Amino acid sequence: MPRLLLLNGPNLNLLGTREPGIYGSETLADIEALARRTAQAEGLELRAVQSNSEGALVDAVQAAREDCAGVVVNAGAYTHTSVALRDALAAVALPFVEVHVSNVHAREEFRHHSYLAPLASAVIVGAGVQGYAFAVQRLATLLTAGRDRA
Numbered sequence: 312m313p314r315l316l317l318l319n320g321p322n323l324n325l326l327g328t329r330e331p332g333i334y335g336s337e338t339l340a341d342i343e344a345l346a347r348r349t350a351q352a353e354g355l356e357l358r359a360v361q362s363n364s365e366g367a368l369v370d371a372v373q374a375a376r377e378d379c380a381g382v383v384v385n386a387g388a389y390t391h392t393s394v395a396l397r398d399a400l401a402a403v404a405l406p407f408v409e410v411h412v413s414n415v416h417a418r419e420e421f422r423h424h425s426y427l428a429p430l431a432s433a434v435i436v437g438a439g440v441q442g443y444a445f446a447v448q449r450l451a452t453l454l455t456a457g458r459d460r461a
């Protein structure tokens with residue numbers, strides 16, 4: 312069964328208690344369960360990784376090259392700063408969908424730019440945790456289309 316990597320970056324382990332007015336009350340465990348359920352319904356497996364450290368996120372992307380067909384990534388603040396994570400995603404050349412729980416474009420200017428977005432298959436912002444389900448579904452569609460062409 313093809314596998315997706317679900318990658319969550321810094322401070323997303325605090326979801327549920329972190330600025331609930333912006334991020335809502337659902338936890339990272341809720342998000343991982345939602346993404347896994349959505350993946351299973353699409354015939355996909357899912358590996359969930361969260362880290363507060365940039366290097367660990369880069370390592371997880373590199374490892375995905377071995378056994379994953381696509382990536383759902385919410386890089387948190389590293390979205391706006393990390394050339395290293397962008398380079399890792401470019402290097403593995405897996406299709407990925409970027410997710411943000413909040414509508415970053417309605418927030419501070421520094422959140423408007425993403426180093427990852429130009430490489431992404433799609434970017435989903437402001438849909439809350441449901442954005443993760445949309446991202447999994449989008450990757451499932453892309454992967455199925457790829458199989459159909461093969």
Ligand SMILES: O=C1C[C@@](O)(C(=O)O)C[C@@H](O)[C@@H]1O
Nearest residue numbers: 322385387388411412413422
């Ligand atoms: O940590 C986060 C969360 C976030 O990625 C989101 O999901 O809305 C938006 C980022 O700007 C912020 O640094």
